[in-house]
Amino acid sequence: MTISRRHLLAATGGAALALPAIRTARAQTALRFSLDWALQGNHAMWALAEDRGIYRQQQLAVRMDRGFGSGDALVKVGSGAYDIGFADFSGAVKFNAENPQNRLVMLYPVFDRTAAAIVTLRGRNINRPQDVAGRNLGAPEGEGSRLLFPAFARVAGINPASVRWTSMAANLRDTMLRTGQVDAVTGFLFTVHFNLVGLGIPEDQILSWPYAENGLDLYGSGIFARAEWIERNQETAARFVKSSIEGLKLLLNDVPGGMAALKRREPLFDEALESRRFAMTRDRSMLTPNSRANGLGHLDMARARQLVAVNAEALGVANPPAAETMFTDRFLPPRSERMI
Numbered sequence: 001m002t003i004s005r006r007h008l009l010a011a012t013g014g015a016a017l018a019l020p021a022i023r024t025a026r027a028q029t030a031l032r033f034s035l036d037w038a039l040q041g042n043h044a045m046w047a048l049a050e051d052r053g054i055y056r057q058q059q060l061a062v063r064m065d066r067g068f069g070s071g072d073a074l075v076k077v078g079s080g081a082y083d084i085g086f087a088d089f090s091g092a093v094k095f096n097a098e099n100p101q102n103r104l105v106m107l108y109p110v111f112d113r114t115a116a117a118i119v120t121l122r123g124r125n126i127n128r129p130q131d132v133a134g135r136n137l138g139a140p141e142g143e144g145s146r147l148l149f150p151a152f153a154r155v156a157g158i159n160p161a162s163v164r165w166t167s168m169a170a171n172l173r174d175t176m177l178r179t180g181q182v183d184a185v186t187g188f189l190f191t192v193h194f195n196l197v198g199l200g201i202p203e204d205q206i207l208s209w210p211y212a213e214n215g216l217d218l219y220g221s222g223i224f225a226r227a228e229w230i231e232r233n234q235e236t237a238a239r240f241v242k243s244s245i246e247g248l249k250l251l252l253n254d255v256p257g258g259m260a261a262l263k264r265r266e267p268l269f270d271e272a273l274e275s276r277r278f279a280m281t282r283d284r285s286m287l288t289p290n291s292r293a294n295g296l297g298h299l300d301m302a303r304a305r306q307l308v309a310v311n312a313e314a315l316g317v318a319n320p321p322a323a324e325t326m327f328t329d330r331f332l333p334p335r336s337e338r339m340i
Contacts, residue, residue, distance in 0.1 A: 028061040029236050034082040035067045036221060039266050040190075041278025042110075042251075042286075043086075044258030049247030051261050058239040069170075070144060070221065077226055078102040083233075084240060086110065088188075088221045089326075090144050093311040096321045103227040106304075106327045108241045108297040110248070111220030111285040113212035116145035116152075119192045120184035121177065122205045129209045133162040138182030141167040145186035148211060148218075151310040155215035174199060190280045194273055210284060218307045220285055222297075227325075238331040245296050245338055252282070252340065287340060295338030299329040 046064055049055050055062050067073045070087035074095050077085040092104045120126045139146035153160040166182050174195040177185050189210050196206055230237050251258040259271040304323040312320035
């Protein structure tokens with residue numbers, strides 16, 4: 001049944017009828033987002049996305065929690081405890097092979113190049129990657145850079161069997177390098193480098209060789225989610241990826257503002273050190289020739305296949321998943337919005 005406006009006015013003595021306001025804005029979508037580690041400089045892209053209203057514009061309410069390693073983040077998202085994660089995606093090859101029902105998919109490779117590297121100190125008689133042959137390398141057992149070392153060794157001309165490994169907890173790696181208990185270590189470049197700086201090592205005494213700059217050019221860390229969740233939340237996935245890229249653009253233009261945003265979340269956050277850590281991450285892993293030419297998050301499926309093949313061999317995965325089931329670019333905004 002319909003009622004005309006004239007009849008409504010007549011029924012109310014000419015007064016305007018009090019009708020509920022029409023709501024045109026969509027309700028915010030809650031998202032649980034796991035980082036890979038405690039707050040570091042590059043994480044400011046998401047802090048700024050929240051603080052400067054990008055999430056609000058995209059109708060997102062994001063809860064961002066610290067992580068305890070990339071493997072931790074992969075498991076959290078794969079189990080459904082978190083909707084979206086940020087982590088090094090190498091470990092997803094083994095995870096997806098063993099958990100096809102909880103398959104993980106990379107939506108946006110934030111690090112166009114892996115940060116995995118060999119790091120040593122001057123005076124150890126290691127002046128090029130090949131000099132680690134016959135030496136004692138240190139890394140936590142199962143750490144991603146260590147697992148990738150045999151593949152790097154092949155392209156760098158190193159016999160991986162010639163290297164002796166010392167295992168330790170992650171928080172002891174840098175101290176053991178400083179004290180000479182190991183000759184060199186493997187790890188994320190920006191993590192080990194600035195941990196050594198924090199231990200009082202002058203920067204001109206630190207030598208490093210990132211895998212990606214020395215023959216093993218793999219994708220690194222990025223935003224990922226469970227395939228089943230993505231199919232049910234395609235619009236949400238696209239809005240979060242767009243927010244992340246916009247947040248990164250804000251960070252690139254205002255590094256001090258980004259560090260201040262993280263300081264508000266963690267009072268012990270070292271803004272000066274993390275600004276320098278972000279600069280290294282930006283210049284070595286994020287703003288690469290590929291991302292500058294093709295836009296942030298550009299997906300090269302040949303490189304994706306290489307990541308799968310290298311990790312399958314390193315981790316002993318007999319039947320690795322196809323790269324096409326692990327990477328997608330369909331949730332990226334248009335190229336024009338991703339150029340830097």
